[in-house]
Amino acid sequence: MTNDPPAITKLRPPPVWQLWNNPIFRRYARSRLRPQGLSVALIITLVIGGFIYLFVPAVNKRIDEQRQHRHLNDVRRLENLSQEKNSEWEILARKVADWEKPKVRPPSFYERTPIFPLLVLQGIILFLFGTGQVAGGMTAESDEGSVDYQRLAPMSPLAKTLGYLFGLPVREYVMFLATLPLTALALWKGNVPWEAWLPVYGVFLFSVILYHLTGLVSGTVIRNKRWAFLLSMGLVFMLYTVVPQGARFGFPFVKYLTLWPVLVEHAQEIAPKSAEDLIFATGMTPGTEVPFFNLSFSDLAFTLVVQGFFILAMVLMVWRKWCRAESHLLSKFWGLLVFVWIQLLIIGNAVPMAEDGDLFPSQNLQRTQVAGKFMQEMERRHIEIPKNDPHLMEGATITFVFAINLLLVIALLVIMMTPNADNQVRGLRRALRNRRGTAPVLSDESSALPVTLVLIAAGTVAWYGFQRSILGSHWFSGIMAGAENPLLSAGRFFLVLALTVLTFHAMLEARGGKRPFLAVIFIGIVPIMAAMIVQLGHREVSTRALWIAGISPFTQLAAATEMMLPDSFQFPDPYREQLRTIFIWWCAGMVLAVIWSWRGLAGVWRERRNARLKEADG
Template sequence: MSEEDMISLRPRRHGWWAIPVNPIFRRYACSRLRLRGGGVGVFLAVLGAGFLFALCRSIGFNRTDYDPMDAERTPLIPLMVLQCVILFALGTAQVAGGMTGERDEGVIDYQRLLPMSPLAKVLGFLFGLPVREWAMFAVTFPFSLWGLVKGGVDPVVWMRLYAVLISSALLYHFTGLVTGMVVKNRRWAFLTSIGLVFGLYTVVPQLAKLGLVTFKYLTIVPIFEESLPSLLPEVPASMVKLSQRWLPTVKFFNLDFSEAWFTVFSQLGLMLTFLRMLCRRWERTESHLLGKTWATGFFIWIQVLLLGTALPEIGTGGLFPSRGMGRLIPMMPDRAPEKFEAVWLSGIYGLFSLVLLYGFALMVTPSPDRQLAGWRRAVKQGRSRLPWSGDAATSFGWIGIMALAGATAWFVFTQRVVESDWFPGQVVPQSVAGWMVGLLLALAWGFQALLELHGRRAVFMAAILVGAVPLMVGAVLGSISDSWWPTAVWVMGASPMTLPVYAAGSLLQIAELPASVARAVPRACAFWGMLAGFAAVWGAVSLRASRQRMAQIMLESGEKE
């Protein structure tokens, strides 16, 4: 056989950037764009877009007093809603369900044998699974383009708007890929992905009102609100512009950014993290979603984003719920935020940091079986210890770093809120930072030790018995009468979810607790906090002994072999 024949038989490697010739993408393009399936979907998209386009233009020209340019703009928002449904809902569901189906049928294992990089495979699935939805979006865009051009919309405005729409769609499709890779049941993957997208547009706006402003930039809402006056006819646009005078512009540590750039920046970080998760799973199916180094950096990045978007809102009052309501209703009299709002915002920030810590601990903490597998691999390779950042290594130190970062951000946020001009004379002592660090370290290390020693089943039972049951019992006791409130406070304090809120109410001088619980909250916080600290110390000692015992057994077995 000649050398040329040998070269022709070599497997062809496809670059990750060559999406049109990506075998995975081409496979889905051929299957999902067939006339029987893809043709029907495209036809329905054209039919729906054409109906909205014709109906809205007819109303604009014949039933209103709009001038021709304003009438041409009337279909823009209905068409964008249709496009968002196609990409955000249908596309994300298809990605999650299709990925789960491929994994169940064993196609994922077969794809691992292809001479392609993990990045090329991920991008093939990312653009291939929802290729029909992208085609449906493409055939609806000419209708929007007609309205944008004929309606005289500034090209910069609509190009930024559609850039964020596409960026958001890619983010949600990445979410669907990760969901499909993790969730085993196809139906649950479908429901989970749809639920996540639905939550972004229902729950996340409420979180933004509670100080977690950055999460609204995972949606298209900020840039849509900024672009809305350009998409509406003149009269509605003037009303929207008037209401937007009371809406704050996005600031990141007092640096002015446009809504479009900051939205893309926020989404890009999350997309890169999802991409890293998927590439890790392609390389090794049993690997953690994130490595310990990346997870720690990502946790700190989230805290920086939270602080960067929340702190500038303090001076304007936009961070406080009462001020936000007054800003949305201009006729309401201007009012200063209440002191309890500062306490609640601090407690909610601490609670969110704790929940985030638990989520990252679940991602990077090895199970007992994973630890054994890691030690077997280390013994075979002649090593006497595990790599410090490997999946089988303990996550105890990494969780400690995250807890320190979370507590630092919590203290900075609390200090800036309480010592703002809205509350003159209020000071947050530096000792509060020590209490916050100690509390988060105790709660995080206790959770991590339980997870690493006994696995996720034990954590699940603890979440029910320790996390949820005290809250339920306390709520029932508190509903009996006001005299039962101190007892309810003590009972609910057993749940780790209440301790950040209790800490804010106990450590801040600005807190004005009701007389019935003024003594119970600080005492319950101190008692349950110290108990959590003892549990964390016990867990750390037990974890160290367990890992040393496991290492000794595995090394001795390796020497015998």
């Protein structure tokens, strides 16, 4: 006898937009906001925040008072001295006293001083601890297996993403909220207009979402909790320390992944005392428009566009993982779109800046700490500083760095889109069952070769366009007249990119695992390090160092970039001849590597096809 099935219970999971009612958010709010743990975190936060709020204005006031006092003493001493001498001395003494006279600042000035240190504290809480918590927490969920329970719950992937995104770092959000009254008090007492602090805090929270999403993605992919925690925190740390240096040297786009541009824009109103240091430290100028091809954006708008794009890309990755655990982070189609959009952002921002010279480090000397102070002093003394045109080598370096970015982004996307052996076999079997020859080209189970070829072609076009915009700009038009045909160097660049990426892809697809990454270390990085050591023992360029460095594709990219330059900027003979010979040997070696790895891949394919046919016969 068969029993009647029970009536289905009507399940009404909370809507996505009700974040406060999101079960995953509430689960973490419950576990991470228990009084015992939270109270300790809050006490520490409030003690540090309170200390900053009370100490920073007082100490600044004290320093200024001491300066005033010292100045008055100095003036008095000067006056005494000048009375003994003559009136000329007196005039000079008054002038000097005027120059060095400390400014009398209103009380609101001091009230603003804790805003910036408080922002740093808030950044540490949300950017660093929050991101680490998201990554570590997500890894722990996957590791324990409880993520499977969530997968089965009838909530939309977006609701699950939002639940983890805001739930895992909920304690950090509360710690941040605890510091807000102090900030609000400082903003209010310091008379900071809302037009200044609102964009800063708006972008701050936008960046928090971006970094936490980075943590969520790394937590979804990395299996080791500690690694996920460290990696995501390291990533944020790099964004605020190393990445802005990239912005100074030809890659302004990267700084929009941080809070810096908007903070610098409003620094004068929010933290006048720190504003100058901030400008020097970041190398950014307030009040400038951000060019993007023929358009121009404010810092705020461009930051939101750049961060918004990455937020969307990461939500897409997590979405795909929620829908199906074995999905790649990006499908082949989305991978291509992401590649194109990243390169458009870089090129669209850099090319107009190359035209007006802002892209080149030499034109931005005033933004560096020492040179900036020096130039300020020269300006104060009305001494004109002669301006030089950017040097061709700056343009070449920027083009080379762009080539490296292409290689790394393509390699990263190839890793994301290449199926492992298991998935490929499964795809072939499924295709056979459905009476198809192979898995659909854009499916996760099909080979990433077609999309890799498209990426190589798109990368070469992007590089050619970029280098023509930089080196073909009006700054270098005269010098570049004697250069070789740019198509030749593009051809060389294409060869280097294609051979490197194809070998990497074939190794990854045929064998997977650690081998391709070991190859990157031992072929890409170690030869350059070894060459540097060898070169140290020579005054002239060492032939041996050239040969060793030549093994690395990065060196070959540099050589391809150098080839674009006029003869006078290239290595002199006999080194140039040697570089060409090295390139020919490198190509020959890489062709062999491609053939070897492709033979491996073809063998794997043949093996899989045979197994499939055997099954079909069976």
